[in-house]
Amino acid sequence: MDKELLKKRVCEAIDASANKIKDIADRIYAEPELGFKEFKTAAKVKAFMEEEFGIVPQTGLAINGVKCRLKGAKPGPTVAVLGELDAIGCPESPDADPMTGAAHKCGHNLQVASMLGAGCGLFKSGVMEELAGDCVLFGVPAEEYVELAYRQQLLAEGKVHYIVGKGQLIYEGAFDDIDMAMMMHADKERPKPTVSIGSSSNGFVGKKVQYIGKVAHAGDAPFEGINALNAALLGIMGINALRETFKDSDHVRVHPIITKGGDIVNSVPADVRMELYVRGGTMEAIDNTHKKVDAALRAGGDAIGAQTIIETMPGQMPLDSPDRLHELFIENARAINPNVAIEDAGHFGGSTDMGDVSQIMPAIHPYIGGTVGLLHTKDFNCIDFKACVLDTAKAFACVVVDLLYDEAQEAKEIIKNNPPNLTKEEYIQRMDAYFSK
DSSP, rough: OHHHHHHHHHHHHHHHTHHHHHHHHHHHSSSSOTTTTTTTHHHHHHHHHHHHHHOOOEEEEEETTTEEEOSSSSSEEEEEEEOOOOOOOOOSSTTSOOTTTOOOOOHHHHHHEEEEEHHHHHTTGGGGGGGGEEEEEEEEEOOOOOOOHHHHHHHHSSSSEEEEEEHHHHHHTTTTTTSEEEOOEEOSSSSEEEEEESSSEOOOEEOOOOOOOOBTTTOOOOGSSBBHHHHHHHHHHHHHGEEEEGGGTTEEEEEEEEOOOOOOOBOOOOEEEEEEEEESSHHHHHHHHHHHHHHHHHHHHHHHEEEEEEEEEEEOOOOBBHHHHHHHHHHHHHHHOOTTEEEEEEEESSSHHHHHHHHHHHHEEEEEOOEETTTTTTTEEEEHIIIIIIIHHHHHHHHHHHHHHHHHHHHHHHHHHOOOOOOOOHHHHHHHHTTTT
């Protein structure tokens, strides 16, 4: 059957399922959950897959991941469309969970809806019977790097090996049967239909820092104490003194917060704690920078005579996306809406664990308009569901058709021309090397 006719059938099937796709997005939005706690969200995704596709998905991957495979008529590559299950902490949002402060102010409910919408297009149209290869729909947990103490507890209990969802899924082998992956992310302050393409982003490592001093009466005998807060402040000043050594081309960002500044005002602070990220556009930039940061943090403790404990943990790897996969997405987005604006997003200074996936296979992460407000704030909202979700679902499904049509020649060519930066084994070795204390 003609490829363009297959795409037409895909888009018609998505339009016919539009109310159900909107409903799942709204129901996920109404019950936001933080990473590795997305039990209700995972259950909703599982039920949708069973009801709409008649397939019982794999569950319990990286605690809450949900994975469904739509089979093609012939063997071939497997293309995954991903959607993130977790919310972000945004307690000031009127829609936040009053107990946890979680809210879908990063648009992950829109990702899941676009992923399931693409599935509706591919499955209900019957086009998979014309393709060589499979499409995996994958609801993935814990993209946001939050609640570190809780995640470290999961580590200690042996429930996870990494504290980020896609890294854990790679470790478990959940991507072993996938050859390439796609996922959208809602853009910020883009009310009109827009596709923003960025081929790269920062990665990062996370750090927890503790300065241990000596308590004393702050008014009567401060000279008997060792002020751990002063040590922390000197450590931060040391980081600031390093900033002129950061190359612009490395996109380095270092941003600490003090999570505990002492116990009571009348005592010299003896237990002060910090958390920080060290970001960079390449793993080499991260490696070079985070060792300098450690030296600055230690110097703060040494100057005051405090003990300095630095715990480093793997975070997320930089995004590295192939041009051809972006081109296919843009071509289909324009075919679906000729008025969509295509923008070059450049390098993204933030981070996503889609970067981890992009290190081991071809993967894209376009930013999609139809939204207002800044990400992670109470003002973020989707105002054009068609542009943000339905048209994106159509674009993903049509890209799958492009990739797997004609014996999957397009997919095979992309895989051949974009070998992985890391094997799975190299990825695990690299990530494990960041664990240190």
